[in-house]
Amino acid sequence: VDPLPDPSVDLSVLEMLRSLEDDGDAFIAGLVATYVSDTTERMAVLRKAFAQRNSEALERAAHAIKGSSANIGARRMAALGGTLQDAGKAGDFATAAPMIAELEGEFLRVQDRLAIVANGRYSGI
């Protein structure tokens, strides 16, 4: 997938989300925890769907990853999820294989960046 948005997490999205609640830090920390937990689960579903060549399950898991990633500002994850969703829809497992590996790598980067934000170690948020 080229080009992909950079960096992994759009901090302006998180700034916007932070402003929704009076206790913005707690709200962001909760959102990040939910996102990481749900996405970890969805990645497992994705891998299982791929192993079983279940295109419908692959499409659904990729769609879910795309939606929540976009909402939290993880744009590269969202873009990769969208491409993987299309591959699932088309039953194109040859394209899906490297995409899953790429998505896993990107998820690690997103988690690192979100951890910094959620722990308040990023001064801009």
Added chain:
Amino acid sequence: MILLIEDDLVTCHIITALLKRMRHTYCEAHTGAEAMELLRTQPIDLVIADMMLPDANGIDLLEQKYNLPYVSDIPVVCCTAQADIETVEAAMGFGAIDFVKKPIVVQSFTQRINRAIERAPVRWESWRDMSKRMPFYSRTIKPMLGIAQQMLGELDEALANAETAAPDMTELSALVSRVRGAAANVGALRTVQQIDKLWHGTIEEKTIEHLRAALVIERAGFDEMLAGRTSNESMQAVG
């Protein structure tokens, strides 16, 4: 009350934070089955629906809702990352009035929801209109609401009895009229609208089923009003 149908928890947290900030009351459903249960039991004014749920396709859900005459007119805003023209057409045919694209953008989402809520059926007469009509005080309206709500219960009981034994139609029609009058007195516009729409002066099975289903929702609306959980202008005066 706004019904949010969304299976993704991150999106749910973001939308509910927005709805809170907009001072709307809301309830959440994470599956199609939960959504239908809330539609059948709660006074819903607007639905915000994800189009892909774990147990249901958004279009099927909209169709189910559309086929229930006591909630068919509740507007729906579809919330989706992408929608083809066929999906949009099908959704609009079943009561969708707008599509909001994910990811959520605060300003446009707020504007679209505020615009959509204006198209929701009016549930209660405004306090200002009611005070012009009758010299109400918050002390006196609450007992009147209680009495009207009790009458809704009596009507439900009479309709339940009519399902098993032929009722005296003159008596039943008179009861419906009294309940309608009591609802109108306390400004329960939606209750009056539902009675006018669903009561045809006969005891056909569908008439009774639909009117009783509407009464479940209307009684919940009275509960909400009496408990002060609505942001309606009249409620602020009552609460």
